[in-house]
Amino acid sequence: MSDTLAPDEAAVVIAASPFLAELVKLIRAQDTFGRREHKSDADILKPFVVDKAARKLISIIDDPGPEVMARVDLFYNAAGLAIERRTGLIASPTIKLNHEGFGRAMLTTGRLIVFSKYHRDIHRFGFDTLQALAEAGDRIVGEAADLIGRFPEVANF
Amino acid sequence: MSDTLAPDEAAVVIAASPFLAELVKLIRAQDTFGRREHKSDADILKPFVVDKAARKLISIIDDPGPEVMARVDLFYNAAGLAIERRTGLIASPTIKLNHEGFGRAMLTTGRLIVFSKYHRDIHRFGFDTLQALAEAGDRIVGEAADLIGRFPEVANF
Numbered sequence: 001m002s003d004t005l006a007p008d009e010a011a012v013v014i015a016a017s018p019f020l021a022e023l024v025k026l027i028r029a030q031d032t033f034g035r036r037e038h039k040s041d042a043d044i045l046k047p048f049v050v051d052k053a054a055r056k057l058i059s060i061i062d063d064p065g066p067e068v069m070a071r072v073d074l075f076y077n078a079a080g081l082a083i084e085r086r087t088g089l090i091a092s093p094t095i096k097l098n099h100e101g102f103g104r105a106m107l108t109t110g111r112l113i114v115f116s117k118y119h120r121d122i123h124r125f126g127f128d129t130l131q132a133l134a135e136a137g138d139r140i141v142g143e144a145a146d147l148i149g150r151f152p153e154v155a156n157f
Numbered sequence: 158m159s160d161t162l163a164p165d166e167a168a169v170v171i172a173a174s175p176f177l178a179e180l181v182k183l184i185r186a187q188d189t190f191g192r193r194e195h196k197s198d199a200d201i202l203k204p205f206v207v208d209k210a211a212r213k214l215i216s217i218i219d220d221p222g223p224e225v226m227a228r229v230d231l232f233y234n235a236a237g238l239a240i241e242r243r244t245g246l247i248a249s250p251t252i253k254l255n256h257e258g259f260g261r262a263m264l265t266t267g268r269l270i271v272f273s274k275y276h277r278d279i280h281r282f283g284f285d286t287l288q289a290l291a292e293a294g295d296r297i298v299g300e301a302a303d304l305i306g307r308f309p310e311v312a313n314f
Contacts, residue, residue, distance in 0.1 A: 094261065096253045104251065106265075111304065112311065113268040147268065154269065154311050 005130060010042035013130050018085065019137030020045065020130075023078035047071060048133050050126025064101040064123040072097075072105070072125055075137070080107055082141045083114065087148050089155055091115075097122055107144060111157040114144035162287060167199035170287050175242065176294030177202065177287075180235035204228060205290050207283025221258040221280040229254075229262070229282055236297045237264055240271065243298055244305050246312055248272075254279055264301060268314040271301035 005013070014020045024041045031037065036044050048071060050058070064072075076093035083091035089109045097103035101122035107115040119125075127133040148155040162170070171177045181198045188194065193201050205228060207215070221229075233250035240248035246266045254260030258279035264272040276282075284290040305312040 094251060094253050094263070096251050106251070108263075108270060111270040111273070111308075113265060113270060116268070151268075151308070151311050154308050 005042070007040060007042060010040070010130055013134055014041050014045070017134035017138055019078060019082045019141055020134050022081040022085070023048075023074060023137065026074055026078050026081070042130065045130060045133065048075070048127060049130055050124065051128050055124060055126070058124050060121075062101075062123045063099055064097070064125075068123055068125050069097075072119075072122060075125075076105055076107065079115070079137055079140045079144075082137065083107065083109070083144045083148075086141055086145050087155075089148060091144060107140070109144070109148060109155045112147060112151055112154040114147050114155070115140050162199070164197060164199060167197070167287055170291055171198050171202070174291035174295050176235060176239045176298055177291050179238040179242070180205075180231060180294065183231055183235050183238070199287065202287060202290065205232070205283060206285070206287055207281065208285050212281060212283070215281050217278075219258075219280045220256055221254070221282075225280055225282050226254075229276075229279060232282075232294070233262055233264065236272070236294055236301075239294065239298045240264065240266070240301045240305075243302050244312075246305060248301060264297070266301070266305060266312045269304060269308055269311040271304050271312070272297050 014024065020041075024044065027044050028036065047067075072095060073093070076095060080091040080093050083089070087109075091107045091109045091114055093105065093107050095103070095105045097119060102120045103118070103122075105117050105119055106113050127136060171181065177198075181201065184201050185193065204224075229252060230250070233252060237248040237250050240246070244266075248264045248266045248271055250262065250264050252260070252262045254276060259277045260275070260279075262274050262276055263270050284293060
């Protein structure tokens with residue numbers, strides 16, 4: 001379970017991930033009423049961690065609710081910001097999911113699709129551990145930076 | 158007004174446009190009850206022609222209804238099919254509009270965005286004449302084919 005991470009270990013994971021840094025900043029920026037002001041970074045990232053035990057409690061088929069859609073938006077927005085921080089180019093997310101939670105998420109820079117993924121069962125969106133969340137986000141940033149390096153003319157179009 | 162085109166003239170415009178050919182095919186393919194079977198191609202394209210007089214009757218601010226969203230979908234799907242017919246590569250539309258009718262329409266091939274447009278006031282979507290509709294669609298196809306020719310590696314990614 002994710003909660004087996006000691007607070008110190010969680011802080012290490014967060015400090016090592018450029019993606020998580022952006023995600024934490026985004027969540028705190030939206031915290032206009034200061035409800036999460038006294039929470040640690042690890043605590044405010046908890047809704048993204050859906051471990052096996054938690055996933056078992058989510059029905060297999062369901063329509064995604066606004067909370068999970070907000071998390072998906074945050075995830076891809078944070079990835080876009082981390083890509084911008086690394087490459088200097090804006091990467092904007094386009095997430096088109098139908099009401100059943102099937103669809104496509106893209107990050108685009110100029111005329112280049114720097115990341116593309118088809119999602120299904122988005123109502124079960126989440127990661128086994130904080131580490132897995134960090135790896136998923138940072139992998140997107142890495143892939144995007146590689147593609148931008150390979151096709152700079154398209155990314156700057 | 159669009160209706161000033163004689164039936165023969167309309168047929169000439171349609172025959173000259175690869176985009177309109179795909180659009181007509183798409184509309185007829187969706188006509189499962191045969192309601193439009195006895196209508197001419199020019200007649201079934203009429204909902205896409207919103208001339209100045211017709212546009213005056215549409216309120217400036219409004220949420221788009223399902224009919225206009227269906228027309229936007231048809232427009233970009235037909236453009237995608239015409240691009241595929243011309244280049245041999247599938248171009249899939251991604252249209253992400255908020256409930257107010259603001260948003261982005263994209264056509265993508267591999268990792269290349271072959272066409273991108275930000276829309277606003279989508280509830281007023283339409284073209285002054287049949288000729289203008291044909292030109293708008295065929296221009297998208299031309300731009301996309303040019304980009305695919307310029308960045309084949311990205312389009313085939």
